Amino acid sequence: MNNMFARCPRKKVGRAVLSAPRLLGMDPDRCFLDNSSGALRTARPAFRRYLPRLLRFFGLSSLAICGLCLCASASEPRKIVFVAGPPSHGPAQHEHRAGCLLLKSCLDKVPGYSSVVYSNGWPSDSAAFDGASTIVLYMDGGPGHPALQDDRLQKLDALMKKGVGLACIHYATEPTKEKGEKEFLDWIGGAFEINWSVNPHWDAEFKTLPDHLITHGVKPFTILDEWYFHIRFPEDMKGVTAILSAVPPASTMNREDGTHSGNPAMREAVKKHEPQCVAWARERPDGGRGFGFTGGHFHHNWGNEDFRKLVLNAIVWTAKGNVPPDGLESTVTAEQLEQNLDPKGGKK
Numbered sequence: 154m155n156n157m158f159a160r161c162p163r164k165k166v167g168r169a170v171l172s173a174p175r176l177l178g179m180d181p182d183r184c185f186l187d188n189s190s191g192a193l194r195t196a197r198p199a200f201r202r203y204l205p206r207l208l209r210f211f212g213l214s215s216l217a218i219c220g221l222c223l224c225a226s227a228s229e230p231r232k233i234v235f236v237a238g239p240p241s242h243g244p245a246q247h248e249h250r251a252g253c254l255l256l257k258s259c260l261d262k263v264p265g266y267s268s269v270v271y272s273n274g275w276p277s278d279s280a281a282f283d284g285a286s287t288i289v290l291y292m293d294g295g296p297g298h299p300a301l302q303d304d305r306l307q308k309l310d311a312l313m314k315k316g317v318g319l320a321c322i323h324y325a326t327e328p329t330k331e332k333g334e335k336e337f338l339d340w341i342g343g344a345f346e347i348n349w350s351v352n353p354h355w356d357a358e359f360k361t362l363p364d365h366l367i368t369h370g371v372k373p374f375t376i377l378d379e380w381y382f383h384i385r386f387p388e389d390m391k392g393v394t395a396i397l398s399a400v401p402p403a404s405t406m407n408r409e410d411g412t413h414s415g416n417p418a419m420r421e422a423v424k425k426h427e428p429q430c431v432a433w434a435r436e437r438p439d440g441g442r443g444f445g446f447t448g449g450h451f452h453h454n455w456g457n458e459d460f461r462k463l464v465l466n467a468i469v470w471t472a473k474g475n476v477p478p479d480g481l482e483s484t485v486t487a488e489q490l491e492q493n494l495d496p497k498g499g500k501k
C-alpha cells in the first residue's frame with residue numbers, strides 16, 4: 154500500500170504544501186503526497202506497519218513452543234512414589250511392601266506412569282520425591298507414623314503446595330491429633346482420630362458409588378476388611394467427596410470403648426444406621442489432590458477387581474492423570490498375591 158504514496162520531500166514541494174502539514178496538525182517528516190489523489194497523508198511508522206506481521210509471527214512461534222512443551226510433558230511419565238512402611242501385624246495383613254509392589258506392577262502396564270517403591274519406611278534418599286506427581290503412603294500410623302517423624306510434615310507440605318498428590322492407605326490415614334491431623338485434613342481431607350474413629354473388621358456393602366473419576370468402571374461390591382470409620386472430616390465434609398460409604402452393622406459396636414475400639418459418638422452413629430465414609434477424595438483449593446482409603450488390612454483384598462480398581466484409579470487421579478471411562482484395567486493372579494510378603498512366619 155505504501156508504494157502508492159510518494160514521499161514528499163520538502164524541496165520538491167512549494168511553501169504552501171510545506172506549511173500544510175503543520176496547519177493540518179501533521180508531522181511534516183512523516184508526510185506523504187498521495188499521487189493518486191494529491192492529498193497529504195501521514196505515514197505509519199515502520200513498527201506500526203510491521204506490527205501485525207510481528208504479532209502473527211510471535212503468536213505462531215509461541216503456539217509452536219507451547220505445543221512442543223505440551224508434547225514433552227505428555228511424553229514424560231508421571232512419577233508415582235510409593236512409601237511402604239516396615240513389616241507389621243500377622244501374615245498377609247498390613248503387607249505394605251507387597252501391596253505397594255502389586256499396585257506398582259499394575260500401574261507399570263499403564264502407559265504414561267513411572268512408579269517407584271521405597272520399602273521398610275521413609276526413604277533415606279533426599280531426592281526420593283523429586284519430580285513426583287503423587288505420593289502413596291501405605292504404612293502403620295499413630296505416633297510412630299513415618300510421615301510425622303523429624304521434619305517430614307514440613308517437607309511433605311512443601312510438596313503439597315507444589316500440587317503433588319497424596320494417597321494414604323489403611324493405617325497411614327492415622328496421624329495424631331496433636332501432630333499431623335491438621336495437615337492430613339488439608340492434604341487428603343480426612344484422618345483417623347483416636348477416641349472418635351474406630352477400626353472394627355466388618356463386611357462393608359458398597360451399594361452405590363458416586364459419579365467421580367475414581368469410581369470409573371467400579372461396580373458396587375461387598376468385602377470384609379478392617380474398614381476404619383467415623384473418620385474425622387471437616388464440618389459438612391467441606392471440600393471432601395465421599396467415595397465409598399456403607400452402613401456398619403451392629404457388630405462393629407461389640408468392643409468396649411477405647412482409643413480405636415469404640416466411643417459414644419460412633420455408637421450413636423451406628424445405632425442411627427448412618428452411612429460411614431471409608432474412602433474419600435479431596436481437591437485442594439490450590440489444585441492438589443488427596444485420597445484416603447481405610448481398607449487394606451488384608452493383603453488378599455487386592456485380588457478383588459473393584460477394590461483394586463478403585464485404588465488404582467485414585468492413585469492416578471491424585472497424580473492428575475487420565476482415568477479412562479472404564480477405569481484402570483489390571484490383572485492380579487493368585488500367585489502374584491503370594492509374592493513379596495514380609496517374612497512374618499506362621500500360617501498365612
Ligand SMILES: [Zn+2]
Pocket residue numbers: 247323324379449450
Ligand atoms: Zn489393619
